[in-house]
Amino acid sequence: MGKKRTQVLGLKSYLWEIAHAIMGMDTAKRFDRIVAILIQLQSKRIVKAQELADRFDVSLRTVYRDIRTLEASGVPIVSEAGVGYSIMEGYRLPPVMFTREEAGSFVAAEKLMQKFTDKSLGAYYESAMYKLKSVLRGKEKDWVEALESQVSIVPGQVLFNEEVPNALEILFESIAERKQVFLKYESLREETPSERRIEPVGLFNENGFWYILGYCHLRMDYRHFRTDRIHHIARTSMDFMLEHGTMDEHREKREEVEKTKVKILVEKSVAKYIRGGRKHYGFVSEKPVGGQMEMTFMTADMENGFARWYLMFGDYATIVEPDALKKRVADILKKSQEMLAG
DSSP: OOOHHHHHHHHEEEEEEEEHHHTTTTTHHHHHHHHHHHHHHHHOBBBOOHHHHHHHHOOOHHHHHHHHHHTTTTEEEEEEETEEEEEOOOOOSSSSOOHHHHHHHHHHHHHHHHHOOOOHHHHHHHHHHHHHHHHHHHHHHHHHHHHHTOOOOOSOOOSSSSOOHHHHHHHHHHHHHHHEEEEEEEEEOOOOOEEEEEEEEEEEEEETTEEEEEEETTTEEEEEEGGGGEEEEEEEEOOSSSOOOOOHHHHHHHSSSEEEEEEEEEHHHHHHTHHHHGGGGGEEEEETTTTTEEEEEEEEEEIIHHHHTTTTTTEEEEEEEEEHHHHHHHHHHHHHHHHEEE
16 A cells, blocks of 8 residues: 555656646646656657647647657657657656546446457456556546446447457457468358468458458458458468558558449438448438438449448438449349249
């Protein structure tokens, strides 16, 4: 108890030294920002000035001034032009105490980790939460405990194959260590799972599913793999053979794919129910037209993706353009009728 009190008092004393250094120069808002910058510098090996400027919505000049203030207060900051800032190896502050609101945010994060990640990552986060709770004050611990039993999150879809409980853990390792992974993957066009060797570039969650963006050595191109369709995943000792760039770069290229403009009229009573999924199909804008909503899309997959999505609410909607979509929907309905008659 005495040791923890000494650590907390030590932190307060240290922050007071920083506050004293900026006293009379700016407001308490600047003090909060400088303390937050110090914490961020401790959270990463390298922090770029632009990252700090973006996070705190200030100019680079302001960031440079705040960094000089920390240096004047005795924080050993190493800076390298064109790279960023780092704190000298071995330098640490006493533990930072969490506010009640910050502690409460961990509850939501824990519930999301348990339901929206694989079992192994969920277990790691649970372990980390015990460590976080151990540094909370008594009242904050009670506050978190009261919330934990009252928050529940239920995913709308099955996100992972139950036989592959550690898919995300292996993929995280692969991306960080630049090692290829082996998959048995069931695509929509295949009867049985195929064997793939991929170089994962990144992961993203879209429309309730986890996707891997990776270079597939079987297809010799970049592909998206849905985690619930993975039947087996294994680490390999093979290094990446290519330089892949960032996730944002690949996502931007995906947006540049040739797209088709689509306009539909949807009854207002139904329009509100499809707003959650329309972004995935290239939604651009909407405007009221009489008792309906005219929605405009730029879709990369009119033939299958958009046409089949439209059929979910087609009895409450009209296709304005293009005629090719009308024909495609009619063909799908005709085939369905034939199958029902047979």
